[in-house]
Amino acid sequence: MAGLFRWLMRLLVLMLVVGLLVLGGVYFLASRSLPDYDKTLAVRGLSASVEIIRDNANVPHIFGETDEDVFFGLGYVHAQDRLWQMIVQRRTAQGRLSEVFGTATLPVDRLMRRFDIYRLAQQSVAAQDAGTRAALEAYAAGVNARLDEINRGALGRGAPEMFLFNAPVSPWRPADSIATGKLMALQNMHHLQREILRARAQLALRDPARVADILPDAQGNGIAALPDYAALVPELPGSRQLTGDDPPQTRHPLSPFRARQFANASNAWAAAPERSASGGTLLANDPHLGFSAPAIWYLARIELGSGGVIGGTVPGMPAVMTGRSKKLGWGLTSSYLDDIDLYMEELNPENPEEYRTPDGFKLFETRKTIIEIKDAPPVTLTLRWTENGPVLPPSHENVGTITPPGHVAAVRWTALTGMDTSLSAAIALMQADTITHAIAAAEPFVAPSQNLILADRINIAMKTIGAMPRRDAAHESQGRLPTLGWKSENRWQGLSPYAAGPEFLAPPGGIVGNTNNKTVERPFPAHVSFDWGDSQRVMRWQELMQRRQVHTRDSFIEAQLDIVSWSARVLLSLIGADLWFTGTPAPDGSPERLRQRALELLVNWNGEMYEHLPEPLIYAAWMRALQRRLVQDELGPLTEEFATVDPLFLERVFRDIDGASAWCDVLQSTRVETCPETAQMALDEALVWLSERYGTALESLRWGDAHQVAHDHAALGAVPLLRYFVNIRQSTSGGDHTLNRGVASGVEPDPFQNVHGAGYRGVYDFADPDSSVFVISTGQSGHPLSRHYDDMATLWRRGEYVPMSLDEGLARAAAVGITRLVPVGN
Incomplete structure (x- = not known):
C-alpha cells in the first residue's frame, strides 16, 4: 500500500511538473x-x-523628417500593438474569416x-489624391516593417492568437486601409435594418397604422405618413417564410x-469663447461603438509638416479620426443621414437571370467567388448586382419575409462605390488650421455620413459630411420602406451637392452639439x-449646457460623464x-x-443611473x-426585434397619442x-424576475451588478478559461439614454x-491646449499579456x-520606451 501511495505521489508530481512546463512554454511563446518599445531598428522604406x-x-x-x-511610424506602432485586430478586420472586409475560423x-x-x-476598396486607391496615396503607401510599409521584424526575429508570430488560429x-x-474605413461604414449601416423592420412590422400588425407607435418618428413637424407596404408591393402575401441557399442569419461576434x-x-x-470661462x-467628443477587447480606438500623436496632431486613430487607417x-x-x-435604399427587383418570368429596369429586362452583373473554409x-458563391446594387440573401435581416415572389x-x-475618397478627406482634415479649411477639407468624405463638430481658436x-443621395x-x-426597383421615381437621381448638408457656423448662442438627435426640419x-x-439624451444635454453661462473643460467632462436619465424622469411620472x-x-x-416597496424607492429617485443604486x-x-408585455401579442416572434426599450413608444402609449393606448389591451383576452x-x-413581472435573480431585498440591489460592461475578445471571448484572461468586465453607471451612454444587450x-x-472620450481646451485630455476604454495594447492591455479600463470606468x-518634453519625461527606426544602411 505504501508503495502504491509513493507511485501515486510521483505520478502527481510528474503531472504537475509537466503542467508547469507546458504553461511555461505557452507563456514563453505568447510573450x-x-x-x-525601447530599441533601434533598421528598416526598409524610410527616407x-x-x-x-x-x-x-x-x-x-x-516624429520624422517627412509626413510619409x-x-x-504610425503603421509600425499600429502593427506593434494591434496586429491581430488589423488582420481580423482585413479578413472580415475580404470575406475570408472562414479560412481561419471554419464554418x-x-x-x-x-x-x-x-x-x-x-x-x-481596391478600386478606390486610384481615386485618392496624391498626398493620400503617398500616406497609404508609407503606412503600409510601416505595417510590413513590423511583419518583417516578426518573421526575422521569430517574435511569436506577432500576437498570441496567431498560434491558436494559424494562417x-x-x-x-x-x-x-480603405477597406477598414468601409468596414466602419458597414457598422454604421442602420437604415437598411430600419426599412426592413418597418415593412415586417406593417405586415405583422392588425392595424398597420400602429407602426408609427412602435417605430416612432423623431420629434418635430412635417413628417409625411407612411404608405402601406403591402400596397407598394401588392404581390406580397401577409407573411412569408425564409427561402434561399443562405442559412438563417446569426450575429457572430x-x-x-x-x-x-x-x-x-x-x-x-x-463652446465659443464667449461661452468659455477661459476665453x-x-x-468634447465621445463616439459610441460596440465594446470589444481591445477597443476599436488607439491613441496616437503624429508630427506632420503642418504641425502636431493627437487623438483617436483606428488601427489599419493612417489618420487621427477625432x-x-x-x-x-x-x-x-x-x-443618421438616410444614405441607403432597399429595392425589390422583379425577375423576368422567362429568364430568372434578368431583372426589370426602367428600360426593360436586363442581365444581372454576375461573378463567381470561392470561399475557402x-x-x-470550399463554397462557390455567385454574386449578383443590379443597377441599384448587390442582391441580398433572403436571410439577411429576414428580408426574404418581405420579398414578393418572383x-x-x-x-x-x-459606401458601395469604387470612388471612395473618405480617407483623403480624413488626412486633409488633420492638416487644416481653421474651421473654414476643415469644412472644405471634408468635402470628399463619402461614408459613413457624420456630423463634424469643429473648434478653432476663435470659432x-x-x-454634416458624407455623400447625400438625391431622391x-x-x-x-x-426612402422609408423598400420599393420596386424598376420604377424611375424610386431610384436615386445622383448625389446632392456638399452645400446641401446641414451646417451651423458660429451659432448665436455660442454652443453647438449633437447627440444623434434631429438637426434640421426640412421637407x-x-x-x-x-x-x-x-x-432623449439631447434634452439632458440642453439642460446641462444652458445651466451655465460659461463652461470650462471640467464642466464639459461633467456633461460627458453625466448619468441622469431624462427618459426615466419622464416615463416614471x-x-x-x-x-x-x-x-x-x-x-x-x-x-x-x-x-409598494419598489414604488417607494422609485418615487424619490432623480433618474441617476448610478451603479451602486437599486x-x-x-x-x-x-x-x-x-414594453415586452405591450408588443408581444401584436408582433409575436417579431417582439425580439424590440429588445431594447424605446421611450418614445412608451410615451406615445401612455399619453394615448393618436390612439396608441390600444397597445395596452391584450388581444387574446376577452x-x-x-x-x-x-x-x-x-412591474410585478419585473419584480419576480429580480427576486429570482438577485433576491427580494430590493434595497440591496446594485445597477452595476447587472450593467457590467462587456469588453469581450471577439475570437476568444467565449472560450472556457481563456475568457477570464482576455475579456474585461467592470461594473458601470449610465444607461441607454444617458449622456454617459451604456446600451444594454x-x-x-x-x-x-x-x-x-x-x-x-476627449475634451479639448484651446485656451490651454496641453490641458486637453482623452482616454479609451481598454488599453493601447491588444496583447493580453501586456500591462497596457487594460490599464486605461479602470480610469475610463471612474471617469478619469x-x-x-x-x-x-512631457512625453519624454516619463516615457516607457523610445523606438528609433532608421533606414537600412544608416
Missing part, C-alpha cells in the same frame, strides 16, 4: 510577441530616421462577399453587421433623414401616475408589499417587462386591459449587460482621463 516616444500612458508620439516617414464564420463571409467592399499573413496594402439598436452613435459639443474654445492639432479640434457623431470543402432584394448604399461649427420628390416611400427630399438616433401612493398596506412577503435596476427591469393595469402587471441571460458606448499634450 515573444510582446513588443519592445530618414523616425523617433517614437511612448509616454507613460503608452501613447506613441511619432511619420505615417510609416462558424461562413455566414459572415457570404454576406461580405455579396457587399464586395474589398474589391471596391499566413500577407503584406499590408493601401486597399486594406466577428460580424460587422450590428442590430439596429446598436447602430453607431456619439456625443459631441463645442478659449472648448470641444482629435486636435494646435489650432483645430474636431469630433464626430453619426448623422478551414477543415471543410423578386429579389437589392440595396443601394453610398465653432457643425457640418425624386415622387419617391413612393420617401422631403431635402430632409436628411426621417429616423434619428436620439430624442407618466407610467406610475396611477400607482403611486395607491392601494392599502400589504403584509411583508406578499407581492403587493414588494410592489432604483436604476428596478426601473430598467420594469420598462423592459412593460376583457379590455387599461394602461395602468398593464403597468402594474409589468436586451437579451437573456444578461439583458442589462453594457455592450455599446463611448470607447473614446490622461493628458492629451503635444509637448514633446
